[in-house]
Amino acid sequence: MDLLKQITKWRRDLHQIPELGLEEFKTSQYVKKELEEMGYQPISVLETGILVYLDCHQDKTIAFRSDMDALKITEQTNCEFASKHQGYMHACGHDGHMAALLGFAKKLSQVPADFAYNILLIFQPAEESPGGANLICQAGILKQYNVKAIFGLHLMPTIEAGKIACRPGPLMAQNGELDVTVTGKSAHAGLYHLGVDSILIASQLICQYQNILTRVIAPVESCVINIGEIKGGTVRNIVADQAVFKGTVRTYSETVFKKITDTMQAINHGMEEAYGCKIDFSCPPMYPPVLNDYDLYAQFVKLTGDNYEELKEPLMLAEDFAFYQREIPGIFFYVGTKTERYNSGLHTETFNFDEEVLLQAVELYYQIVCKIKLGE
Template identity: 40%
Template sequence: MQPEQIKDSLTHYQTEAYTLRRQLHQIPERGFQEFKTQAFIMNYLEGLGLKPEKIIDTGVVAFIPGNGVIHETIAFRSDMDGLDGTEDTGLDCPSRHEGMMHACGHDGHMTMLLIFAKFLVEHPGLIPRDILLVFQPAEEGPGGAKPMVESGVFDRFDVSAIFGTHLFPFIKEGVVATAPGPIIAMTSEFYIDILGKSGHAANPDQCVDAIVASADYISSLQKIISRTLNPRAEALLSVGTIEGGTRMNVVADKVSLSGTVRSFDEEIQREMKTRMVEMARGIEIMYGCTIKIRFDDMYPPVKNNPELYEKVWPVLDEHKQIFEKQMIAEDFAMYGKKIPALFMGLGTGNEEKGFTNGLHSPKFNFDEKVLLSGVEAYCRIAMNEKAYKA
């Protein structure tokens, strides 16, 4: 089979892709609690004659041998978990788990990998290299990629490269997008307590007003991007929550803030966090308050391996484009610290069909037909005659 014949061959799987996605859509589960999802995946793969294995509690991996022409193993990853939220998609197969939904396309990601598995099984001898399918839990948090790497599975199967795809509504339906270097931001969450001294609002001189101090501090934080970093730096700092005060006529003795710091460069990330601490010391001196800051570093930036990109870009079909950097976060980044990795976006955006709602929206939805474009990309990568091993 030639690469250009893959698209026609995959039309045979359209109905199954539709069914699989909708079955998975109904059972969203939190990270490391994906037991129903794991059972579904294991059952499907075993039905294909494969021998999947459970890993890191709720994950799954499955090995599919190639024809041995190229002596290497490459991996393809899908995330598995759902999100907290009440679905408002209008689908006739909504989530059966109250307060949970697949609002980030992971049901589609799993479907692509399952259909890819079936294609490989039904076309033995077509793929010149061994394939490892990776179904990873907890992408939304606390992060399943790191324990997946630490499990040793990539050493055990001697994996030389890993590929992943995410559905994105800001990309036109059916278009595959990727680029070399950093494409998804790293993220750090911050939690700040500003501690003052309470008292009656009629006697502010006898108090330390945490609300006034927090207002000045928040205003100062916004200047880190515009006045501390290089103007060419790609970064953001956002305060997402603020909570403080008890009564309208009582000076608040505590204000709590939380937010996120994001960039594509680890040194820039460190610089922003350092500046936040330095500004806090200044506010403490100015107002006589105490500021406590805690940072939770989440995922590093997703950096596509340039050599992998150079080998993959020519084999993708004509419906492709350069991926524009996004300030979202993705724990696929952890794989790139272990082995060469390439992350791609698959477009789901279609205004005529109404598929324009963003990721994590209760209305996020897509046409299942687009999933075969992702499977086709996987097939083209797997069939590539160039070795991915460095």
């Protein structure tokens, strides 16, 4: 079977068994079996994750990572290899990421292991949540194998199929999930002065949070504060004693993220003093920003060929690959999937792609392992 047919089979098999983070048991069994048939001895990590280590008798190791988990989405692609797990779907392309890394493993198994660096393949669970990359780092895997650089990819339906896209420095954002509960005091609307209006306070909080972006954070910094959900009150003629709103905060700097959340909390304290309400606030950082190493990037670009596109701006999406880049230099890049037939967005029920783009990923991985030079 040629490599494209094999990669297509892997991708479509995996597409049919989507599983949530840290629950990828069928997925893990499938990947492990395929790797064993190539002659590897897969190593289990985090129960559902898998490592493959190629010892080339070198001091340093270079790593390549694929995520494994799926999403809680009901598939509507109508394709013949649709999800067999009702209500779950590989709507973010992780089935393709795994198939590409399997294809790379297959290619490596067919050539002598005389590379300049040892190679670690990471099939990582739980990218969507709770952040399997962080768990891998906490487990000491990078240090255990002396990994000095890491590479990963994401399929991207906003980029034309056949193109590789990337940029140096910031590529994706740090994100945090914002949860705010305002507790006031109920009263009849005609006697509003006897109550504490949680809806009014929540409305003012939302407006003042937005002012942080234009009056506290420097204009050269890119930031997003989005409130996507708000609930409050029970009856139209009663002052609401509780209002809840939820949102997301995104930026490309951990320092800026902290400044935003610190300012939010200062605003909260002022509102509590002014109105006598109670405000419960939570906005912990989830994933750090994805920051591509400049030295690695300069080498990476030379390996991409004519179909390369340097992105002018980073995206306000988040990705747990950033945890690896906190510890070691790394490059995260996009493989375009957009065609006239396949143009649905990530995390949609109709996301799909042509598996031929995965061959491009395999070849680029191979060029990286053959030609990238790591610093001291």
